[in-house]
Amino acid sequence: MLSIFSLAIAMTLTLIDTHGRRIRKLRISLTDQCNLRCQYCMPVDATFIAKDSYLRPQEYQAIAQELVELGLEEIRLTGGEPLLRQDFLEIATRLAQLPLKKIGLTTNGVFLDRYLEALWQLGIHHLNISLDSLNPDNFQRITHGDRLDTIKDHIHQARSQGFRIKINMVVMRGINDHEIGEFVEYAKALDIDVRFLELMRIGYACETQGDRFISAQELLKCLKTHYHLTPLSQPEDSTSFNFVTDCGARIGFIASESQPFCGHCSRWRLSADGILRACLLKTDGRSLKNTTLAHRQGLYRDLLEMKPYLRPSEVPHAMYQIGG
Numbered sequence: 001m002l003s004i005f006s007l008a009i010a011m012t013l014t015l016i017d018t019h020g021r022r023i024r025k026l027r028i029s030l031t032d033q034c035n036l037r038c039q040y041c042m043p044v045d046a047t048f049i050a051k052d053s054y055l056r057p058q059e060y061q062a063i064a065q066e067l068v069e070l071g072l073e074e075i076r077l078t079g080g081e082p083l084l085r086q087d088f089l090e091i092a093t094r095l096a097q098l099p100l101k102k103i104g105l106t107t108n109g110v111f112l113d114r115y116l117e118a119l120w121q122l123g124i125h126h127l128n129i130s131l132d133s134l135n136p137d138n139f140q141r142i143t144h145g146d147r148l149d150t151i152k153d154h155i156h157q158a159r160s161q162g163f164r165i166k167i168n169m170v171v172m173r174g175i176n177d178h179e180i181g182e183f184v185e186y187a188k189a190l191d192i193d194v195r196f197l198e199l200m201r202i203g204y205a206c207e208t209q210g211d212r213f214i215s216a217q218e219l220l221k222c223l224k225t226h227y228h229l230t231p232l233s234q235p236e237d238s239t240s241f242n243f244v245t246d247c248g249a250r251i252g253f254i255a256s257e258s259q260p261f262c263g264h265c266s267r268w269r270l271s272a273d274g275i276l277r278a279c280l281l282k283t284d285g286r287s288l289k290n291t292t293l294a295h296r297q298g299l300y301r302d303l304l305e306m307k308p309y310l311r312p313s314e315v316p317h318a319m320y321q322i323g324g
């Protein structure tokens with residue numbers, strides 16, 4: 001039931017930006033902290049924002065509710081590592097009460113087992129899990145962590161419980177590009193999706209991206225020498241373009257460098273300390289911390305003018321700082 005005030009807002013504001021793109025997805029970063037240190041994302045000596053600057057569970061709920069009334073359909077919880085957030089379940093429970101079409105979670109999977117039951121009960125059934133190597137030594141090199149078996153075990157448990165799982169693999173030349181065939185077989189064996197991500201020029205990764213970048217088209221060409229690929233349809237605001245292989249594996253490519261998808265971008269992002277941004281690759285945003293509903297209405301209007309039409313080439317902040 002809309003309050004009179006929020007009804008008035010809903011009548012004057014719709015989430016359509018200045019280029020006609022409808023904002024229907026919000027990615028919420030719950031923390032910038034992480035228990036891994038993926039070499040393209042976070043330096044080993046990363047510094048983090050103070051925990052007392054985090055938005056509180058009630059604030060997430062209030063903001064999300066307003067945006068739902070304006071047309072928001074999906075929320076994805078991300079970070080940093082969202083499952084490190086102490087009050088993760090309270091936040092997830094509050095968001096799950098809203099009339100959303102979907103809530104997803106993007107996680108490194110290390111603590112996933114602790115939350116599977118609750119996530120299932122809350123209707124959060126879409127899990128995107130980062131996994132850049134199936135080889136323990138290589139996994140350690142990339143993430144500075146030795147949790148490969150744990151993560152694989154959690155992926156297996158989640159799949160057995162019925163969760164929809166997409167694996168995100170950032171493919172890097174000379175680091176893990178020799179493993180893409182193994183990932184296709186892994187996806188097939190577990191009946192899960194795998195998406196190959198291009199290494200993005202964002203934050204810390206800008207230093208090494210030039211040498212390690214490998215395009216989706218190059219990967220596709222390589223995979224086509226082993227598999228016959230049939231294209232799959234996807235929503236127009238999908239980050240990935242997808243195929244099914246003749247062995248039955250579902251694979252996708254997120255080519256945010258070589259084939260940007262800004263023209264159909266439908267996402268806003270909310271950082272752990274409450275900065276709402278119209279684009280992953282823009283530093284500027286609007287702080288929603290300590291604001292009233294009336295104030296936020298103006299900030300939402302500002303945001304509708306802040307999403308770039310063309311993809312910015314790079315940005316100094318890292319993915320974990322803004323919410324990947």
Ligand SMILES: Nc1nc2c(ncn2[C@@H]2O[C@H](COP(=O)(O)OP(=O)(O)OP(=O)(O)O)[C@@H](O)[C@H]2O)c(=O)[nH]1
Pocket residue numbers: 025076078104106128168197200238239240254256265267280324
């Ligand atoms: N350029 C760009 N890349 C994005 C954006 N959103 C996600 N990505 C890329 O896609 C990767 C995977 O994102 P996920 O968290 O798995 O989400 P997704 O499944 O792609 O997104 P939804 O379908 O919206 O839930 C990220 O790590 C980024 O590399 C975006 O808005 N812009």
Ligand SMILES: C[S@@+](CC[C@H](N)C(=O)[O-])C[C@H]1O[C@@H](n2cnc3c(N)ncnc32)[C@H](O)[C@@H]1O
Pocket residue numbers: 034040041078079080081082106107108128129130168169170197198199200201202205319320323324
């Ligand atoms: C920042 S993480 C946050 C969620 C969680 N910690 C995880 O790893 O899934 C979200 C996604 O961003 C991706 N990512 C981080 N830095 C990236 C970069 N420079 N290029 C491409 N993807 C990147 C990760 O691979 C991961 O799939």
Ligand code: SF4
Pocket residue numbers: 034035036037038041042079080081108130320
């Ligand atoms: S990609 Fe995810 S798991 Fe890896 S360091 Fe960044 S936030 Fe942590």
Ligand code: SF4
Pocket residue numbers: 260261262263265266267278279280281307308310311312
């Ligand atoms: S770069 Fe910005 S505008 Fe383009 S798809 Fe990503 S978030 Fe959207």
